[in-house]
Amino acid sequence: MFDLVTQGFKDATLKLKGQARLTDENISPALDAIKRSLLDADVDLKVTKQFLENIRQKALDEVVTLKAKSGLKVSAGDHFTKTCHDELVEFLGGNQTEIIKNTKGPTVILLVGLQGAGKTTHAAKLAKLLAERHKMRPLLVAADVYRPAARDQLKILGDKINVPVFTLDTNDAVEIAQKGIEFARSEWLDLVIIDTAGRLAIDNNLMTELESVRSAVQPQNILLVIDSMIGQDAVRTASAFDMRLNLTGVILTKLDGDTRGGAALSVKKVTGKSILFAGTGESLDKLEEFRPEGMAGRILGMGDVVGLMDDFTKAIDMDHAEKSANRMMEGHFDFNDFLEMIGTIGKMGPIKDVLAKTPLASQISENDMNKVNDKDISRKGSIVQSMTKKERENPDLLLIQKSQSARSRMARIAKGSAHSEKEVKDLVEQFMQMRQMMQMMSGLGLGGGMMSKIPGLSQLNQMAKMAKVAKMMGGGGGMPGMPGGMGALGNMFGGGSMPAMPGGMGGGGAMSAADLAELNRMKKRKKEEKLKKQKKR
Incomplete structure (x- = not known):
């Protein structure tokens, strides 16, 4: 999905090929190449300008050593690439973060987002990932009381991953969420993931209901499930949800799609909320913990061996x-x-x-x-x-x-x-x-x-x-x-x-x-x- 951005960084590196040191003159064409790729990828203009200015300052302030202590020769372009990598890591969220765990009962995750973003599917994906990686015992709570067959869909997904699903024959989402947590306590389950209703657009009724659920269950985590294919609208959506609910993180879906990547590159800087998980495919095992360093390496064409090994351990004994x-x-x-x-x-x-x-x-x-x-x-x-x-x-x-x-x-x-x-x-x-x-x-x-x-x-x-x-x-x-x-x-x-x-x-x-x-x-x-x-x- 980051093809446009990756090509921009490749073009920038080529412009610095053969340069002995970084100057304002030779770095400008390289930054212009990156700027074009970021804007084409639908990254926010203000975010793009700040990102490029940070790279310019750090690259020019750095003393370029042409020969490392190990004897390996490096170039000005190598230093530029390292500067871009460090800034990208920060740009994407800095240090890797995890969900907030509750020490006095079940950890509660409230999933919110617009209709069609993939909340129900990613509720099951998240339950599967946390059960396998963190040895947690999850419960899925079907609190989407408006979308036809939403509860049935979650039950089917729960059966596929062998995770219990809780719901009630009522249209009161608050009651379903509260009773779901009580059920988890009674069954000694330590993780509750609540799937909530969405709308085609943000409206006051949606936000009011979500605020009521949040007040009733006091979740440790409020994660926004957002479709990366909607570009900068994804960032605006994240900002609106954060203003009313105070999000703790983001799940970005469809990173495997033919998207321009602007949402992933902008959401942290615009909202201040980290991307915690990324959906990379349709099957229930295609959810991964978002690693800023790994993603930065992939964008720069440096690879992500840790991520590769993660994929491999899922695929084989x-x-x-x-x-x-x-x-x-x-x-x-x-x-x-x-x-x-x-x-x-x-x-x-x-x-x-x-x-x-x-x-x-x-x-x-x-x-x-x-x-x-x-x-x-x-x-x-x-x-x-x-x-x-x-x-x-x-x-x-x-x-x-x-x-x-x-x-x-x-x-x-x-x-x-x-x-x-x-x-x-x-x-x-x-x-x-x-x-x-x-x-x-x-x-x-x-x-x-x-x-x-x-x-x-x-x-x-x-x-x-x-x-x-x-x-x-x-x-x-x-x-x-x-x-x-x-x-x-x-x-x-x-x-x-x-x-x-x-x-x-x-x-x-x-x-x-x-x-x-x-x-x-x-x-x-x-x-x-x-x-x-x-x-x-």
């Missing part, structure tokens, strides 16, 4: 994932692992969102990102599922090396999966490239860390290290046998080749025995040099 990752990093990678990998990524959400959270995000152009196709996941899966058990476990059976057997196997797989033989051949080639990448990382000892636990994504966290190896092998010449950047992964989802990685990691084709031997010699030489240095000390 961690013990199983660790065993799978260990197998892969030991060089064992077959079509069964490949099928598991694309299945896991599919569960983590739209592939564009997954890639946006990786450290490679800034290197993927908007054009390449738009080519990424989620439907390709199921297509690739159907091809693998048409293979025999023997073929999945031994992918080399499908290598065409003047082998009539391999050709007949591919023809059979193509027919069984309703794909062309070329599509099957392309998939096998992509798989072989990925297997070589896995073996390369295994040989270089690049496993480990959080990212290594994600089947098929462990290589993303190690690209920087691999770039160093590429430089040792001659810099711009490219790493022999490696797909162009993330070509294999990009092609797998229909996006074409991803951009080349730092250090000239271009190239293509199968890695020859000579290339592997040269790599082994290089590793041995580096090891010997390291031992010599240690002896001299």
Whole structure:
């Protein structure tokens, strides 16, 4: 949803490329690029001006050091990016905040908002998230007494997530809310989420009823559920609700939609209320705790590894994932692992969102990102599922090396999966490239860390290290046998080749025995040099 804003920051960074230090002259074009993107994204004008002025002052006041203590060279553009990141974090809410918990009884959350914002659905999403993450025991209270079938909808959602739903056969929302809290106490439940009525627009009757509910139940949290797709109207709505109810936070919905992002970027600064949760999809598990730092990283194209791991832990059993990752990093990678990998990524959400959270995000152009196709996941899966058990476990059976057997196997797989033989051949080639990448990382000892636990994504966290190896092998010449950047992964989802990685990691084709031997010699030489240095000390 932040494509416009992200592109603005990319353009700003390009304008500072090659600059040794930041000056008022060279920073102005960069800020202009950001300004255009923020206004196009429907960010409030006053907020935009203040944001840019803060960046200007902090960037110009900062002393630019071209070489860090670690020896790593940095640029004026790097300092500018860091300044933008810090300001964005503050812009989006600063330190991460949580719901206010009641120490003397059930924690009460009152959900308010306009009709159609998604209050009922997000009441269930919030109950599921807090039950799973914070081990709370929730009760849903259906206090929307006006919308037809609102109570039935909440009961259905409650059944899906195995959370009790309380309501009464009355149109008195205050009574329903009060009796709901009494029921929670009697059942030793420690969380009450009250779904209230909405209107198509803010009116006095709506606010009066909500004020009556608030006075009767004294909730610790009053959260406004607001649709991010309505732009600056979302901010005005938040201000109106806050004036009458004194909100404690915001739940922003439809962050996965094709929105311009202005509401998310403005709501904190305009209302002073933090975004606590963000809806990222239609299913009941698509709600996440809003992390300003993670969102700032995504906007700047720096990724959000914490958020990525959060998505991953929802999608798969961690013990199983660790065993799978260990197998892969030991060089064992077959079509069964490949099928598991694309299945896991599919569960983590739209592939564009997954890639946006990786450290490679800034290197993927908007054009390449738009080519990424989620439907390709199921297509690739159907091809693998048409293979025999023997073929999945031994992918080399499908290598065409003047082998009539391999050709007949591919023809059979193509027919069984309703794909062309070329599509099957392309998939096998992509798989072989990925297997070589896995073996390369295994040989270089690049496993480990959080990212290594994600089947098929462990290589993303190690690209920087691999770039160093590429430089040792001659810099711009490219790493022999490696797909162009993330070509294999990009092609797998229909996006074409991803951009080349730092250090000239271009190239293509199968890695020859000579290339592997040269790599082994290089590793041995580096090891010997390291031992010599240690002896001299």
